[in-house]
Amino acid sequence: MKIETKCIHSGSVANSITGGINTPIDPSSAFEYLDREETVYPRYFNTLNQKVLVRKISELEGAEDGLVFSSGMAAVSSVLLTFLKSGDHAVLQDEIYGGSHAFVDMFFDRLGISYTFVGNKPEAVEAAIRPETRLVFVESPTNPLLSIMDIAAVARVAREKGCISVADNTFASPILQNPIELGIDIVVHSGTKYLGGHSDLSCGAAVTTAELTSRIRKTALNFGGNLNPLTCYLLERSLKTLAVRVRQQTANAFRIAKFLKNTPRFEKIFYPGLPDHPGHSIAREQMRGFGAMLSFEWFDPDRPVDHFMKKLKLIKPAVSLGGVESMICDPARTSHSKISAQLRAKQGISDNLLRLSVGIEDVDDLMEDIRQASEG
Ligand SMILES: Cc1ncc(COP(=O)(O)O)c(C=O)c1O
Known part of the structure; x- marks a missing residue:
């Protein structure tokens, strides 16, 4: 399927009870669990409307799986704190969104995570990587100066050095750029922006492989930044016109x-x-x-x-x-x-x-x- 078709059809499920062609909104926060394969609960990121949305965003980004969050910062912080612990080091582009930068400045020192902010060149990323570096975080184009990072080159460097690579794809949206196709491991979004597109909702997303998704989920369900069903539906609708x-x-x-x-x-x-x-x-x-x-x-x-x-x-x-x-x-x-x-x-x-x-x-x-x- 081409990307325009994926926007409309990927992930969406018809209402099997009424025949309605749109995904039904399931507002439940309590689900029966006896004889079920999985315990469903909003904060476990596994309700119908969350799953439908994840499928659509994953297919748009060329990812296997992912999670949708209540804000872009919930996605960014959950990803960072899944893969970094005390003693680790991270390399981040210094022009990343101010809120992501502020999160690193506020929490990494107190968590014992060291970090280096670098300019917009893959060589700078490579030079900053140390034996204890576990994660590389980039954004392109950047907010607000629209600087461009060579995403494929960063992904290559990160992979060679055994680091997880993360790209914030908010500014480009999956319509204009797919970092996973360029070799990046995890894509994060502030869905509050282009994905939502009508300045009337707040959400975030992280999409990646099934294996990395299950690691992020284990952290994220403790932080609790899950997205509610009504906003999931609004976002699903918005994505059709992305x-x-x-x-x-x-x-x-x-x-x-x-x-x-x-x-x-x-x-x-x-x-x-x-x-x-x-x-x-x-x-x-x-x-x-x-x-x-x-x-x-x-x-x-x-x-x-x-x-x-x-x-x-x-x-x-x-x-x-x-x-x-x-x-x-x-x-x-x-x-x-x-x-x-x-x-x-x-x-x-x-x-x-x-x-x-x-x-x-x-x-x-x-x-x-x-x-x-x-x-x-
Ligand atoms: C590039 C980028 N990433 C992340 C965020 C954070 O998203 P949110 O405000 O939805 O938490 C923003 C917000 O402006 C952004 O511009």
């Missing part, structure tokens, strides 16, 4: 990136689809489209970023991404406020950096909105 949404968003973003390049008051446009982006050629190889996220610096000595954001009529200043509606935020005050100002400066996240999540509105309307707000 391919058409992401394709339209990507086409719009490409036009907007080129438009911003030629519009006064916008500087340093970060978009992997632009030929002068440092990760352009790797993105071209490992992605099936350059995505719908871009960032840029607002440059007007007389007017702060808020002035521009408040003048926008369509694009919403809001803290999330991946929805059908275009959204903008300044990462220094939002997604990356939990990391230090020094680290932001080191990474290149300036106070006038704006991150735009492009929606599926008419692209001319979006460009007109940006034009009028920048001149207003």
Whole structure:
């Protein structure tokens, strides 16, 4: 099956009682257990709606199995703490999502896990690996600077050194990139973003082999970040339109990136689809489209970023991404406020950096909105 068909059909089950063609929502949190093969319980990640969703996301990512969580951070933290224990070492890309970075900063020292943050090159990952390194964690494109990591090269290095490799595929979505096909062991998502796509739910996913899934499940059921049946159903429904949404968003973003390049008051446009982006050629190889996220610096000595954001009529200043509606935020005050100002400066996240999540509105309307707000 092609990916568009998988979005619609993978995993979904018809209602055998009524003949309804959609997966029924099973709200039970208590299940009969006598003479059953498995004890079903929401926190064991094995209810009908969780399983249906996992099947769909696994097939979209080319994974065998996985778990769906109540947030992206529940997925990230459960994966990290499954494979790392006191005495181990991890190598992580320093441009990973601010929340993932903050989680490492907050917990690894106290758990006795050592770690090294590295730049966006596989050689840097390789150089940081030590005999006690157990896990490598990357993200591509990164939030918010859209840096590109060569995923296949990282996966190769990790495998050669006997480390588990994890890739956060939130920004690309499975429509544009499949890290498992590039050799990565585990893919994590904030499903709150493109998978959900309507800015109305919070969830996460981790998909991988059956064996690694059963190891993650053993940890995760103690943390308790399981997803409820109603949200499972909403996400299953959203995934049916994932391919058409992401394709339209990507086409719009490409036009907007080129438009911003030629519009006064916008500087340093970060978009992997632009030929002068440092990760352009790797993105071209490992992605099936350059995505719908871009960032840029607002440059007007007389007017702060808020002035521009408040003048926008369509694009919403809001803290999330991946929805059908275009959204903008300044990462220094939002997604990356939990990391230090020094680290932001080191990474290149300036106070006038704006991150735009492009929606599926008419692209001319979006460009007109940006034009009028920048001149207003
Ligand atoms: C790339 C990436 N990974 C993980 C997360 C965390 O996801 P959630 O907010 O659903 O916990 C986010 C949230 O913005 C993200 O952008």
